[in-house]
Amino acid sequence: MTTMKAAQRQAQAREEYNAFLAVCPSRQLLDRISDKWVVLILCALGGDAAQRPVASDAPRAMRYSELARLLAGVSQKMLTQTLRALERDGLLTRTVTPTVPVTVTYELTDLGLSLHRTTREMRYWAQAHMGEVLAHRDEYDAS
Amino acid sequence: MTTMKAAQRQAQAREEYNAFLAVCPSRQLLDRISDKWVVLILCALGGDAAQRPVASDAPRAMRYSELARLLAGVSQKMLTQTLRALERDGLLTRTVTPTVPVTVTYELTDLGLSLHRTTREMRYWAQAHMGEVLAHRDEYDAS
DNA sequence: AGTGCCTACTTCCCGTTGGAAAGTTTCTCT
DNA sequence: AGAGAAACTTTCCAACGGGAAGTAGGCACT
Structure with missing residues (x-):
């Protein structure tokens, strides 16, 4: 054992x-x-901020404000709440640097990275099949 | 084009x-x-109802009541609502057979099947890393 | 004829969740 | 003294989701 x-x-x-x-x-x-915010946060920290996979894609630490800007539409409350939950679960680390104003960075752990492979697929699937889905919706709504 | x-x-x-x-x-x-119900529904229709991958895993049509039983905790309202949304998006088909009482079956389309590969990974990830996550939580809560 | 039962919903009510916006803290610069 | 910046925290309200009860259509038993 x-x-x-x-x-x-x-x-x-x-x-x-x-x-x-x-x-x-x-x-x-x-x-x-x-959860939509979990998936987006993992995608962001996993490095695939670009629309499609590029050579520069690599996991990297990001600041709170950087995440808030990238994840368009997230409220501060949900961003903080989701990040804390992910930290508690060991998917990412939270690092406070006592500059002024304070700097807080978030970075995926190995565990978070292992899940990122799946969330990245979710994102690419959504982007790749968007057209097909829209076509199905039109067809469905027409009848 | x-x-x-x-x-x-x-x-x-x-x-x-x-x-x-x-x-x-x-x-x-x-x-x-x-969405949690979308992921579970795709997993169910994708055939991986067992705890781990087995030879008998194969996509198959399921009845409404069968899904309701398998997805423990889902309300009828959410199950119906989520199934309709997935049908509209072309991820699954809904078939009504006029037996008595009526029989309604749901089955993944090719599009739904392509997403199922990813949702299956989500589920296996959760099951495989549960212990690690629980350990992280204990550690986090202790401090 | 009437009551019951079955599946697959649909509707109603209400508690929890998530969003918008304003407030808080700490320190630095003018 | 007052502004400003980052990272939250709090407050208030609207919307989403759960629970339970109601509906439809048709057989089947008394």
């Missing part, structure tokens, strides 16, 4: 948890990461 | 849409698919 490799631990975790059960902790976790 | 291959169309779409912009339609689409 104590000598288990990471891959084995994950394999066992998959047997212990079932996200379809409302009482399962992994269901609560899935609910939390299936 | 009319002779573009799917891959080319998607590449162009990625340049036209940027999900970080609040006004961009792809942002609205990302908001919609970054």
